[in-house]
Each structure stands twice: as C-alpha cells, then as structure tokens.
Amino acid sequence: MEGERKMNEIRPSFLRGFLALTYRELKKWLNDPIMIVMLILQPLIWMGLLGKSINIQGLFSAENIEIPSEIILPGIATIPPSQGFIILNGTYLSRIFEDIGSKIMQSIFGVEDYFSFMSIGMISMIVVMTTMFSGISIVWDRRLGFLDKVISTPVSRAAIIFSKIANSTLRAIFQASVILALAYLLGLRISNTFTIMNILGIYLAIFLMSAGLSSIFIAFSIRSTRVERPMQLINLIMMPLIFSSNIFFPTELMPNWLQAVVNINPITYLTDAIRQLTIMEINVQALIIDFIYLSIFATILTVIGIVLSWYYLTK
C-alpha cells in the first residue's frame, strides 16, 4: 500500500470533476420516472388548457360570427329598380370577416393561429421555470452536507458551479424539446423557413437564457440556508417576468410604458428568437438582434453568478 501511494495519481482536473458532477445530476434526474412524467405533463397541461382555451382566432371564424345569411338594408336602390331594398349575402360577408381576421392575426401575432403563437411562449415560460427551480438543488446539496464533502476534495470549484449550470440548461433544453414535439402534434403550424438546423438555433437561444439565469439563481441559492428562500424569490419574480414579456401577447399592442419593460425583458428576445425559428418567417436582422441581446444577457449574468458563487465556495 505504501508503495502504491503515489502523489501524482491524484490529478484533479476541471473536466473530470465537471463530467462526474453533471453525470450525478442527470442520473438523479433520470432515475426518477415520476419526475420525467411531471416534466412532460406540466407543459402539456399549460399548452393544452391555456393554449387551446384562449382561442383568439376563433373570434374571427365564420362559424362564430353570426351574420344572418340574408341582410336586408333599407334604402332606395337603383339597380335592380323598384324593390326598395338590397340583399347582402351574409355567408359571404362572414367569410370576408374571417379573411380580414386572418390578416389581423397575421399582422399582430405574425401567425394565423394563436395556438402556435402561444405554444412557443410556453417553451420560454417552461425554460425560465425549469432553470430557476433546478438551481434549488444546491440548497439541498448544502444542507445534506454533499456540498461540504465536494469542496473538501481538490476538485475545481468551477466544476461545481458549471455542473449546476449544465444541469439547469440540459433540463431546460429537454423540456423545450418535449413541448415543441407535443405542440406539433397538437396542431402547431411551422413556417416554410423551418429546417432541422433551426433546432440548433433554438437550443442555442435556450442555452444562453438558461446559463445566464441559472448562474444568478445558483449564486443566490448557494447562500440560502433554507429551500424556502429561493422558492419565495421565484414566486415573487416569476409572474411579473412572464407577463411583462411577449409570451402571451405581442408587444406592439401594449401601452408604451409596458412596452419599455417588455423590451428589456430577456424572455421577450428568447421567445421572439424561437418564434422566428419555428412558426414565423425568419427576419434575419431581428433574429441577429435577439441573439446579440441574449448573448449579452447570458455573459453578464453568468459572470456575476460565477463570481458570487466562486466567492462563496472559496471564502
């Protein structure tokens, strides 16, 4: 034993530690079938109930607009003469309304059906929720002593933080893929600019969002002695964050003061990027702006988050 004990066999490397810790997170997660079912059910419920219940294009559909098939307008008509009224074809009129409705939907929402618009919003929402909640696991690691054990080994402190970020990001990407697939089955209409490569773009956008948001949440959670703290924070900021974005409704129709808020909310850019990559025709300029904004957001928050966590872990 004495002879075997060579000091150089202990070579802590960032990559080894990072992979081992990430593997642990994923294993914990995938070992739990109920968790996986919940992860799929949750977006399904959101999309199926909320996405389908708010049926905005229904407002304009021919079946819902009850115009009598014959509308008699009083007045003096010249052609044909002598009858004293005109008959409009109401059925035809309904169709005209529907047509106008589609045009309105197209110009406001960018797509003809609200469900498509909304399900992409759901992807953003679930990405944000999953990212925030998965940061909480570090509070448990701390309380159960796992974190102490890890930091008493020579593993790189960065590996600990990055494995948590990777875990949040992978979960978010997994859930987003599930929702996208489900939405497609439920009637999502993809645009003609959609290709398989677009999915990589979607993952990149989600990665930027998750990395930034989870870094900050991990930095906050790592300081919490109770699980309730990050929960309270999530409850506090979740709704305002979601409603002050374009998840449910396009920005253009909001009051000006709200538009200002929506336009700094990173969720808006994430949602817009994913919409362009799936249901809308790609506007290259707008898409580039989305990605630049998300990159700046991710860089700033990741740096702040990592610095704060690092400071905690090495204090």
Place this chain on the structure above:
Amino acid sequence: MKVIEAENLTKIFNKSLIAVDHISFSVYEGEIFGFLGPNGAGKTTTINMLITLLKPTEGRASVLGFDVVKQANEVRKVIGVVPQEFTADEDLTAYENIMLCASLYGIPSNIAKDRAMELLKLVELIDFKDKRVETFSGGMRRRLELACGLINRPRILFLDEPTLGLDVQTRAAIWDYIKLLKEEYNMTIFMTTHYLEEADVLCDRIAIIDHGKIIKIGKPSQLKDSLGGDIITITISGNEDITDVIKEIKNVKEVRKENSTYRVKVENGEIVAPLIIEAIRKRNYIVTRLSLTKPTLNEVYLECTGRAFRDGNDSEDFKFKRLHLWRARGK
C-alpha cells in the same frame, strides 16, 4: 513527526460568536487523536478549519506541512474526510458514489475501479454495491462514507463523530475499521466524538474541548491519573466522626465526610479498601456500605466540562448560541 500543527487557531462567526478560541495542538504521525467535548464545544468547527472548509479568523494550522489557507488544495489531496452527516447521494448506488468521489480527486478510472472494489470489500458493502443508497441503514451509510473518505489513500483521515447515532454492534464494527486503518496502513486519524468510551478505547491522545478552548490534552491514562486515584465511598452506622481513623491508613490522600458517608481518595483502591474496613472494625464501628470507583474518562470529562451532556438541560443562552452556530455553518 508532527503531521498536524495548530497555533492559536480561532474561529469567530458573525464577528461575535467565538466557536473556537485560540487553540494550539499537534498531532503526530500514526496516532489516533481524539477531540472530546459536548455538543457545540467547537469540535466540528475545528475539524472544518483543518479540512479547509472554513478559514480561521485568527491563528494558523498546517496539515503535513501545508498551510490550510494558503495551500488548501495540497491539503485536500492528502486528507480523507468522513463528515458527521450522511453525505452520499441517495439516488446513486454505493459503487457510483465511490466512483464519484474518485472522479473528484481525479484518480484515473482504472485505478479507481480496483480501489472502489477493494474499499467496498473492506467495509463489507460489496454485496450491496449496486443498490441505491436510499435503501441503506445508518450503519451501512456510515461505512460507505468511510469508504469514500479513503478513496484517495489519505495520509490523514478526519472523522467527525464517526459513530453518531449507530447501534452498539455497528459502533464496534466502525471501531474495528479505525483500528485496522491505523495498524495496517499507519494512517494518522483525527477524530471528534462525544462518546467517552470511544475516546478511551480508540485514541492514543485526547484533547478535551469546551466552549472553544482545549481544557486538557494527553493520553487517556494520563488524564485519568490526573484525577488523583480511586475513590472509596464508605457508610458506617452511627454518627461518630472517624475521619482521623481513615486518614491514618497508608495511601489515603483525602477524606471528605457527609453525614455518615465518607468519600476517600486513595491510590490502589483494591488494596486499601480491606485495610479501611479492618481499621473501622477495630474501633467497633460497622461498615454498612462500601463502593470502589476507578477513575474513568467520564470523571475527567465531568471535572473539565462541569456537566455530562448538554442536550437535556441547555440554558436558553446556550440554545441560542447553538442555533447561531448552526446557521453560521450553513446547515
């Protein structure tokens, strides 16, 4: 050779709560060194400073010559830690937990695999290696913690309350492992405990710590001797004072009288007790009751800390302090 040296090691939480108060001690290679003290005495805080989890507020400590603050990463490579809590991941199997530890140390996986099996055999968990830890009993978890702490072949093993909450058989098994590590691998072991018999059976040297200060330090036998011998308690019928009679006997050091009961401090109690009985009988008094107490660490401990256990009768102030310690440590 000194492997752990601490000088004026101090930890103050939140600028006011003194958990460890200027303690100095050394641990020598190959010995089992025990930190003995009631709950909240500062044992875990001290161990956390030595294993680089906490930075000392004042003073310094070194492990195998590496400074615990400046060369923390070197320290981490050569020590093994078995924490007080069960820290193994419940969702992973025993084998996966050990391999996770190995990866954290960056041990090449071929070496790690062999060693994991060897350690699982050592702690007798080989049959359960692919079972999830959530199905394990307390004793099995403790043994797994021990195996994880040994994965990097540490030169010094830190054990924080290694037998806390275990039943008698499991505790004995853990003691056997600890002895084995010392004897077979010449490992230095630093442990904390509040079980006196554990310290007595295992430790080569003990430091008694209370309120963040080391009160006594030495071999268990030395500490017992410092109490000054055995105690014989005698009760006689009648109220006459026979203190002088007892004092005349050889090897009697001190006599204290309470009503008709006498507490006699002597050396070699087994030999002196019959002499006392004989002397009393000669004066026509009757001995109604006699007991002989050998000094135990318990008495050393009681004399040093004032109380046996803190749990039952904490003062409000002490409870407050412990709550704060708990929070400050982030538990």
